[in-house]
Amino acid sequence: MGAINSIEQLESYRRELASKVRADLPTVMVCFGTGCQANGSRLVAEAFMRVIEEQGLKVGVNLGIKTTGCHGYCENGPLVALKPQDLLYLKVKPEDVAEIVEETVKGGRVVERLVYRDKITEELVARYSEIPFYKHQHRIALRHIGTIDPTSIDDYILVGGYSGLAKALTMKPEELISEVERSGLRGRGGGGFPTGTKWRSCAAVDSDVRYVMCNGDEGDPGAFMDRSIMEGDPHSVIEGMIIGALAVGSHQGYIYVRDEYPLAVKNLTSALEAAREKGFLGPDILGSGFAFDIKISRGGGAFVCGESSALMRSVEGNVGEPRAKYIRSVERGLYNRPTVLNNVETWANVPEIILKGADWYAGMGTERSKGTKVFSLVGKVNNTGLVEVPMGITIRELVENIGGGVLGGKRFKAVQTGGPSGGCIPERLADLPIDFDSLTEAGSMMGSGGIIVMDEDTCMVDVARYFTAFLVEESCGKCTPCRDGLPRMLDLLNDITEGRGGDEHVAMLEELCDLLTWGALCGLGTSAANPVLSTIKYFREEYDAHIKERRCPAGVCKALITYSIDAEACTGCRLCAKKCPQECISGERKKPHVIDTTRCIKCGVCKDVCAYDAVRVS
Amino acid sequence: MVEVSVFDRIIERYERSEESLLAILQDFQREFHYVPEEGIRRLSEVLRVPESKIYAMGTFYKALSLTPRGRHVVKVCTGTACHLKGAPQILEALERELGVKRNGTTEDGEYTLECVNCVGACAMAPVTLVDEEYHGQTRASKVMDIIRKRTEE
Numbered sequence: 001m002g003a004i005n006s007i008e009q010l011e012s013y014r015r016e017l018a019s020k021v022r023a024d025l026p027t028v029m030v031c032f033g034t035g036c037q038a039n040g041s042r043l044v045a046e047a048f049m050r051v052i053e054e055q056g057l058k059v060g061v062n063l064g065i066k067t068t069g070c071h072g073y074c075e076n077g078p079l080v081a082l083k084p085q086d087l088l089y090l091k092v093k094p095e096d097v098a099e100i101v102e103e104t105v106k107g108g109r110v111v112e113r114l115v116y117r118d119k120i121t122e123e124l125v126a127r128y129s130e131i132p133f134y135k136h137q138h139r140i141a142l143r144h145i146g147t148i149d150p151t152s153i154d155d156y157i158l159v160g161g162y163s164g165l166a167k168a169l170t171m172k173p174e175e176l177i178s179e180v181e182r183s184g185l186r187g188r189g190g191g192g193f194p195t196g197t198k199w200r201s202c203a204a205v206d207s208d209v210r211y212v213m214c215n216g217d218e219g220d221p222g223a224f225m226d227r228s229i230m231e232g233d234p235h236s237v238i239e240g241m242i243i244g245a246l247a248v249g250s251h252q253g254y255i256y257v258r259d260e261y262p263l264a265v266k267n268l269t270s271a272l273e274a275a276r277e278k279g280f281l282g283p284d285i286l287g288s289g290f291a292f293d294i295k296i297s298r299g300g301g302a303f304v305c306g307e308s309s310a311l312m313r314s315v316e317g318n319v320g321e322p323r324a325k326y327i328r329s330v331e332r333g334l335y336n337r338p339t340v341l342n343n344v345e346t347w348a349n350v351p352e353i354i355l356k357g358a359d360w361y362a363g364m365g366t367e368r369s370k371g372t373k374v375f376s377l378v379g380k381v382n383n384t385g386l387v388e389v390p391m392g393i394t395i396r397e398l399v400e401n402i403g404g405g406v407l408g409g410k411r412f413k414a415v416q417t418g419g420p421s422g423g424c425i426p427e428r429l430a431d432l433p434i435d436f437d438s439l440t441e442a443g444s445m446m447g448s449g450g451i452i453v454m455d456e457d458t459c460m461v462d463v464a465r466y467f468t469a470f471l472v473e474e475s476c477g478k479c480t481p482c483r484d485g486l487p488r489m490l491d492l493l494n495d496i497t498e499g500r501g502g503d504e505h506v507a508m509l510e511e512l513c514d515l516l517t518w519g520a521l522c523g524l525g526t527s528a529a530n531p532v533l534s535t536i537k538y539f540r541e542e543y544d545a546h547i548k549e550r551r552c553p554a555g556v557c558k559a560l561i562t563y564s565i566d567a568e569a570c571t572g573c574r575l576c577a578k579k580c581p582q583e584c585i586s587g588e589r590k591k592p593h594v595i596d597t598t599r600c601i602k603c604g605v606c607k608d609v610c611a612y613d614a615v616r617v618s
Numbered sequence: 619m620v621e622v623s624v625f626d627r628i629i630e631r632y633e634r635s636e637e638s639l640l641a642i643l644q645d646f647q648r649e650f651h652y653v654p655e656e657g658i659r660r661l662s663e664v665l666r667v668p669e670s671k672i673y674a675m676g677t678f679y680k681a682l683s684l685t686p687r688g689r690h691v692v693k694v695c696t697g698t699a700c701h702l703k704g705a706p707q708i709l710e711a712l713e714r715e716l717g718v719k720r721n722g723t724t725e726d727g728e729y730t731l732e733c734v735n736c737v738g739a740c741a742m743a744p745v746t747l748v749d750e751e752y753h754g755q756t757r758a759s760k761v762m763d764i765i766r767k768r769t770e771e
Contacts, residue, residue: 034752035742038751038752039742039746074741074754075754075755096638168663190681221697221698221699221700221701221736221737221740222699222736222740224739224740224741256665258738260734260736261738282682297640298640298641298644299652299681300640300644300675300679300682301679301680301734302679303735313733314640315637316636316637317635317637317638317640318671318675319674319675320678376740376741378698378740378741379699379702379703379743380703383631384699384740384743386741416698450698450740452698458702470735473735475704500741579637581714597713603710603714603758604707604758605707605759607758608707608757608759
């Protein structure tokens with residue numbers, strides 16, 4: 001069928017699609033997110049097609065099969081979800097497929113060895129929604145991901161897609177803006193600026209051309225919710241942007257996507273084509289007379305292009321350098337025209353807010369941070385992945401209830417939030433509710449929602465050094481405090497981690513931090529002090545240990561540690577001696593080995609290969 | 619020396635506006651594994667943009683390289699989650715085994731070693747990419763095996 005020309009036609013098309021679906025049809029959903037594909041989900045999907053053919057089964061009659069976006073539980077991939085039983089199978093291999101078809105698809109029975117097993121209680125949990133990782137989640141931005149095929153617009157329409165747009169077309173722009181304002185939605189990309197306010201300011205500027213843009217340049221290391229949404233539910237972003245365009249009166253949109261996300265570019269491109277074909281984009285959207293279209297712009301691998309003014313310069317075909325903020329992009333943004341730029345997750349929330357209303361959305365979350373937020377829970381935690389929960393959940397609830405606690409039973413030390421603009425929050429503040437304001441108060445920030453869990457083996461000085469090195473590399477070089485201040489900070493941090501730190505080092509760091517905060521041009525520079533200041537504030541004792549005792553308590557900083565072999569634990573298997581690139585491990589077979597510390601380069605290979613945990617770091 | 623027509627074929631895919639610059643340069647990069655000087659010259663002529671501006675973009679964006687990269691590109695993800703889970707050790711091992719520093723290319727033109735600030739696969743940290751193929755939960759001692767296997771294929 002061609003273009004859909006009215007809201008009534010959309011509804012009848014949806015009914016027609018629904019009439020073809022059998023709710024009881026066993027359906028296999030293979031995750032095709034980047035993580036699962038890396039773990040081999042493509043081979044699993046091929047195995048399903050092979051088994052289906054071998055057994056003479058018919059897709060659509062005996063069973064349904066589709067590939068979906070990311071379920072967020074990537075470390076357990078490849079993931080296969082099954083309906084109607086609501087099952088989730090983990091770490092599925094091609095050789096498991098015949099059994100899944102026989103037992104589950106045909107017989108309706110559970111293949112127990114593929115279901116989630118609780119790491120502590122050993123209890124088996126087969127149902128998707130009861131797995132602890134999912135049980136506490138409330139999915140709005142991620143509402144369809146994992147259940148729909150992102151390459152099929154029909155799949156999106158079937159689950160209610162584009163009904164937010166249909167409703168928006170019956171509303172006045174002013175009503176759309178005030179609905180988003182009342183919902184309390186704040187920008188999910190980092191700053192937390194109220195979305196409705198942004199829209200209102202843009203609409204108020206007198207101009208014949210306006211732009212709406214989507215920031216998909218997800219640069220914060222440790223965060224990947226935008227990738228997951230663009231890959232797994234691209235139409236939700238497109239629908240959100242069309243509603244935004246209606247509200248502010250724009251006819252051209254842009255999505256800026258990181259070049260490091262090839263699958264997101266692919267799925268967005270095909271979604272835009274499908275949306276044009278169906279009449280959701282183009283000169284006469286759903287027969288309303290409203291015209292709007294979207295272009296994709298691929299990023300070039302520059303972190304600073306996540307900053308709004310730099311992003312716009314990059315889309316225009318320039319070097320992505322930010323400009324001073326006294327000119328706001330809602331007044332003069334892309335091509336100096338009024339522009340609304342929102343993040344991927346923000347846009348994905350918009351259709352649901354319009355459809356279900358501001359009160360529904362504002363009923364979730366905290367007083368000043370409404371709704372839900374997607375977090376990427378990663379680092380030293382048992383269950384890593386994407387989770388969407390109401391704002392206001394505490395750090396501890398997130399790490400312990402959903403994350404299943406710290407990896408390997410180690411001591412929980414801190415979480416890092418907000419990427420290189422954020423900071424580290426220590427375990428003693430873990431009962432802090434996560435929302436925009438309390439994280440900022442604690443010296444960090446929400447950022448795009450990366451929550452990186454750190455344990456006793458993480459050196460906080462090294463973390464500060466890591467982020468500073470990251471920012472040195474990503475600084476665009478335009479303003480002096482950032483270009484020249486950051487390398488000086490890195491020198492000081494290198495001194496500390498390499499055993500050359502003096503009493504004045506911390507004070508000098510603080511002085512440079514102050515200079516950056518007040519003197520830098522854009523957000524990259526003004527927030528660059530956060531990783532350093534927050535670690536000095538909460539982990540001063542670690543700085544002192546490095547400087548005064550020349551000791552790295554976590555055993556990370558190479559200049560301050562030595563490797564040795566525990567003679568009691570060593571079995572003399574010779575593996576470390578064989579793998580040592582310096583050939584500085586000696587010892588006879590079946591007798592304890594010794595590392596020659598004068599030649600050791602502390603590469604960690606011996607510790608890495610030892611099956612008996614006999615290598616010690618001190 | 620690359621024929622001008624090869625560049626033109628890529629340029630023709632896009633609208634003739636400055637907005638297309640970055641996309642065209644990325645396609646050059648994919649095609650030739652770097653942005654050749656002749657390509658910059660041709661692009662400057664066709665789009666009527668100063669060469670200096672295109673050169674500035676070539677040096678600014680990390681996805682672009684003005685010198686030829688190796689036949690195989692090995693990327694170590696150095697995002698935060700990967701950093702905590704051992705990316706520095708992996709990078710060092712690769713530097714040692716390949717005999718190049720980060721951003722370097724081996725003498726035989728076989729491998730380029732790069733770092734990438736997060737590929738968004740953090741739940742599988744540490745991640746290494748060999749020619750755009752993701753390898754999760756890698757260890758220093760495993761990565762060389764992956765590379766050898768991959769290049770043999």
